[in-house]
Amino acid sequence: MFDYETLKLIWWLLVGVLLVGFAIMDGHDMGVGTLLPFVGKNDTERRVVINTVGPHWDGNQVWFITGGGAIFAAWPLVYATAFSGFYWAMLAVLWALFFRPVGFDYRSKIHNATWRSTWDWGLFIGGAVPPLIFGVAFGNLFQGVPFSFDDHLVSTYSGSFWALLNPFALLCGAVSTAMITFHGAIYLAHRTQGEIQWRALRAAGFFGGLLVLTFAAAGLWLWMSIPGYVIQSTVDGAALPDPLAKTVVREAGAWFANYRRYPATLALPLLGFAGVIAAQALARSGRTMAAFWASSLAIVGVIGTAGAALFPFIMPSSIDPDASLTVWDSVSSRLTLNIMLWATLIFMPIIIVYTSWAYRVMGGKVTAAYVRENSHSAY
């Protein structure tokens, strides 16, 4: 068994991996859903678009569910405090996600234009709302979240849903939406041809540009006017987790402390930009598969940038900074972290193998002819 401090660090990385995995896998479905009403001009085109993700969206969505489960198991205090504090934001994500399973499965079962168009917009909501809200949530993490604990660690949240929608958080929401839609557009270009592919490439151009701009703007804003958080007391990584046992202060520029201390981490934001540019170029030259990997790397870069800036904080408290949740003091017991590590090490490779197999079986371009031939079974 690893020592407690190492396990805490590993789990910070693993939660990051799950988050990135979710953004890459469920993200491209969501991006496709967001683009659906715009790149599909008639029913057949929309069915083509939907069927590029048809066999996979369900498996990909499990990244989201497993991510939630892993945060519950590895960071129970974060799961409890964040989900209850962001109550209405979480419900908005949840209710938006309701449209996906039913939208995919029910849409093409009935021949009726209104019915189908309603579900198309449902799939749009299910694709566009969750990334937007996750971005907004990250934007709020940087500014601190108004929660506190009593003696028995009962958390109280004293903000409102509307306060989450502040300008910086909305900018982060735009980064996240642009990233996921860009990624979906690249995937769509890979799986389609002709008109739809051309529209997907145009969308990739727009959202790629938007991503570069908003990502840079958010970084600049963070640099100029959002103070970070710093733990002042000495940290004992091996100690039993107690989020009330430290002192934390706010300090201008502190969100860039990790970048100053470990300049190698600057590779992450660079990867974000480089990934977008490479994905654009590759997609335009017809190498759409490579473009998908490049845009996946862009996601690693963007999410990694946020994670590296926040470390070791997960969820700073704006009203009681000492109670901020960090990778050291909001984790599970050593035994649970260890068991979950083994479960992840055993099952994650298996998941990757059968997911790749599923993509290989269902690979190739989705065309109007495919939809016509399978009109009873395709989405």
Place this chain on the structure above:
Amino acid sequence: MVSEQLVDLSRLQFAATALYHFLFVPLTIGMVWMLVIMESVYVMTGKPLYKDMTRFWGKLFGINFALGVTTGITLEFQFGTNWAYYSHYVGDIFGAPLAIEGLMAFFLESTMIGLFFFGWDRLSRKQHLLVTMLMALGTNLSALWILIANGWMQNPVGAEFSYTTMRMEMTDFWAVVFNPDAQAKFVHTVSAGYVTGAMFVLSISSWYLLKRRDVEFAKRSFGIAAAFGFASVCSVIVLGDESGYTVGEAQQTKLAAMEAMWETEPAPAAFNLVAIPNEAEMKNDFAIEIPWVMGLIGTRSLDKQIPGIREIKLKNRERIVSGIEAVKALDLLRKSPGDSAAKVRFEAHKADLGFGLLLKKYVSDFGQITPAIIDKAMHDTVPRVAPMFWSFRLMVALGFAMLLVFGLALWHSVKGDFADKPWLLRAALLSLPMPWVACEVGWFVAEYGRQPWTIYGVLPTHLSVSTLSVDSLYGSLAGFVGFYTVLLVVEMYLMVRFAKQGPGSLGTGRYANEAHT
């Protein structure tokens, strides 16, 4: 103190969303094995009829599955949104099986379901059958891990409270996995799912036979459903009884409440077939008893006693009194962790900490506790008897009614004359709602029967909630009810439409009703 209204609304929302989720889950769990059986016959015989059966019943399975997924996400996140203190307090143990469920089971099920629907032309017959089997495996493993989590709520083994982290922490993972309560729940619950899947196919096939439509298709489906259903309903009854007498105080308390056993009777105790429980005076105003039966079912012996409600409550009163000491010592330790006197006192009463916490429903300052308050908390420790007594009896009655239906269906299916027995077909059709009612009532008995605890003996329900405003709860509850009502209407519309159209909806040209899709 936590507002009672907040607790009640949080419970109502959880109950509503869980019961709603559980409308879809049992059918998924059962149907998936029917699909495996049908497709295996197809692969072995090569007869297209069995492929059509797999595809048509698979289509209905898919309509149901979509809502199972939709409503399942709610449950995964509701612990965090509405039961924050619960999530913090037991996440160290409870979170692990949920996460493992995702990694081991739900990924597999969800990835394979895509290939099940879309892979027919891209996979060989054997490969496709393998996909269907893996989907079934994933579905059932998923139930296993969820029930390991739920079993731990009833019988919290392999964990210990830590006053430094202010939560329960896992001490023995394998004890959590092999919790006898969880294992009994698993077999009982999946068997109930198998019954649901079988009844679904049996009823709808009967309807085609009554209409004299797609007769060959319906006959084969009926036969498979009758055999699978009969085996499953036997298992659900035998293994249901099993989960009645497994060890643990939570189960004993439930047993006493659902059997309306107020007194500890000399062994072997009598079984109350029918009773009118009187909660205030702790007795039955009227009862029809069958001597010996309760003792036999409950203990599998002639000489072991089953504790009655009065005895359970008195024991719990002692634990509450001891728990007061634990809570007081804990408060001291939270303020000064080095206080060694408090530590000694805490260790002595630690096992009863949960019982002490029950009093927080009534007082926030433990200096103000009176014997009357302790009595109130004591009465809380056993759930109300009448709802338990009657819902349990409803579940059991439905179980035996389904045993009869499947028994007759299997008998006539072996004789080969069921298609000419309209009374049997009509009975099968009318039995369609039975497994759903039984499953929902069974869930109620298990979860209401655990009250006043979320984790038996460890964490009271009223402390488990998130500190949200009552208005937020009204808002979210209204949202869930609204969304779920619309979704249910849409789902039922599609289900009825495709069930009515029958295998013609596959567009193969071999069946009636090909025209409209």
